[in-house]
Amino acid sequence: MKKKDKLDEEQIQLFWKLADIEKYGCAEVKILNGKDAYVGYFRDPETLTKAISHFNGTHNIYFGRSPRPLSFMDTEAGNKMILGHSGAKNTDIEWLTSFVMDIDPTSAERPSTDEEYQTAIGFAKKIQEAHKGSAIIGSGNGAYIWMPIQPIRISDKNRERLNNQLNVFETWGRSFLKESHLEDKLRIDKTQDWVRVYRIPETLNVKRQGENDRVYRKCEIFSPYDFHVVDGLAQEIVSIQFDEEERGNSQQKKTAHNPSINQQRVSIEDVCRYYGFELKPYGGKLRGVCPIHPGATNELSFMIDPEKGQDGMFYCHSSEHEHRPKDGYYKTGSPIQLIMTKEKVSWSEALKVAREHIMRK
Numbered sequence: 001m002k003k004k005d006k007l008d009e010e011q012i013q014l015f016w017k018l019a020d021i022e023k024y025g026c027a028e029v030k031i032l033n034g035k036d037a038y039v040g041y042f043r044d045p046e047t048l049t050k051a052i053s054h055f056n057g058t059h060n061i062y063f064g065r066s067p068r069p070l071s072f073m074d075t076e077a078g079n080k081m082i083l084g085h086s087g088a089k090n091t092d093i094e095w096l097t098s099f100v101m102d103i104d105p106t107s108a109e110r111p112s113t114d115e116e117y118q119t120a121i122g123f124a125k126k127i128q129e130a131h132k133g134s135a136i137i138g139s140g141n142g143a144y145i146w147m148p149i150q151p152i153r154i155s156d157k158n159r160e161r162l163n164n165q166l167n168v169f170e171t172w173g174r175s176f177l178k179e180s181h182l183e184d185k186l187r188i189d190k191t192q193d194w195v196r197v198y199r200i201p202e203t204l205n206v207k208r209q210g211e212n213d214r215v216y217r218k219c220e221i222f223s224p225y226d227f228h229v230v231d232g233l234a235q236e237i238v239s240i241q242f243d244e245e246e247r248g249n250s251q252q253k254k255t256a257h258n259p260s261i262n263q264q265r266v267s268i269e270d271v272c273r274y275y276g277f278e279l280k281p282y283g284g285k286l287r288g289v290c291p292i293h294p295g296a297t298n299e300l301s302f303m304i305d306p307e308k309g310q311d312g313m314f315y316c317h318s319s320e321h322e323h324r325p326k327d328g329y330y331k332t333g334s335p336i337q338l339i340m341t342k343e344k345v346s347w348s349e350a351l352k353v354a355r356e357h358i359m360r361k
């Protein structure tokens with residue numbers, strides 16, 4: 001077994017700054033080795049480093065993307081790692097502070113080779129070049145793209161929409177992967193898990209110890225980044241349907257039933273109107289011939305729910321589409337994704353089309 005590497009505290013400090021947790025709660029750290037699971041909560045990088053040092057090289061050490069409520073510091077797991085603690089649930093999460101994409105080689109059944117690892121890092125760099133403000137972290141197997149956003153308070157009102165936006169982010173990642181002709185080599189993990197944990201830079205990836213004479217790779221921050229730059233892409237995805245109320249601007253009270261909701265925003269209905277696609281009422285919803293089918297058809301398989309207003313996603317249940325997602329529809333997406341598919345353009349270009357031609361002023 002490899003001898004324990006001393007953790008570089010400076011790098012952990014850097015990561016701590018990037019994760020930007022302490023203003024909004026505390027950090028959840030999980031330590032796993034296939035048998036044992038430890039959980040601890042921390043508010044400063046020094047205590048965290050001390051608490052995890054002992055496990056480095058024998059266990060995998062992870063960090064929760066979203067801040068956990070401060071009250072977790074008052075539990076027995078405050079400032080120390082406790083065996084058998086279960087950790088926060090999705091419903092505990094109060095703030096969304098970043099978008100994180102986990103890019104892994106498709107060789108999921110075995111640890112990645114150096115070449116596969118470099119391909120993942122290379123793809124992450126491509127994303128970073130296009131969208132400044134994100135950090136690249138090598139996970140020891142693949143890459144994480146860590147994109148800080150202006151923190152958003154999560155409520156019952158916006159939870160579903162934020163989930164949709166994370167879904168848009170994930171879909172964007174997959175389409176970029178496709179554009180880059182890397183879909184056979186890399187895959188992008190689900191991003192909608194609020195309590196999802198990621199490796200802490202400087203710690204060793206000891207997953208599948210000893211397989212294929214594998215050398216443990218160190219998780220590390222791969223690129224310099226500017227903490228003061230909010231990531232353009234993630235922020236665009238968040239702001240496209242941002243409710244002013246959440247920003248503390250409460251003079252414009254809006255509800256899903258208020259027709260003013262789509263002012264300065266774009267809905268699926270707006271996009272369909274722009275392209276001249278006809279939608280007909282159908283049991284409280286609207287449906288029509290799918291505008292983005294690969295083959296021509298008269299089937300009314302395309303559906304939207306106008307009650308959901310700005311949160312609206314479209315759904316198509318026709319098998320003309322290639323891949324069938326798990327929720328029973330063959331194709332779902334946001335207004336921007338509809339434009340992307342229709343115009344065959346990138347996310348930012350589709351947003352431009354929406355801003356210049358579709359959004360109501």
Ligand SMILES: [Zn+2]
Nearest residue numbers: 290293316318
């Ligand atoms: Zn369709």
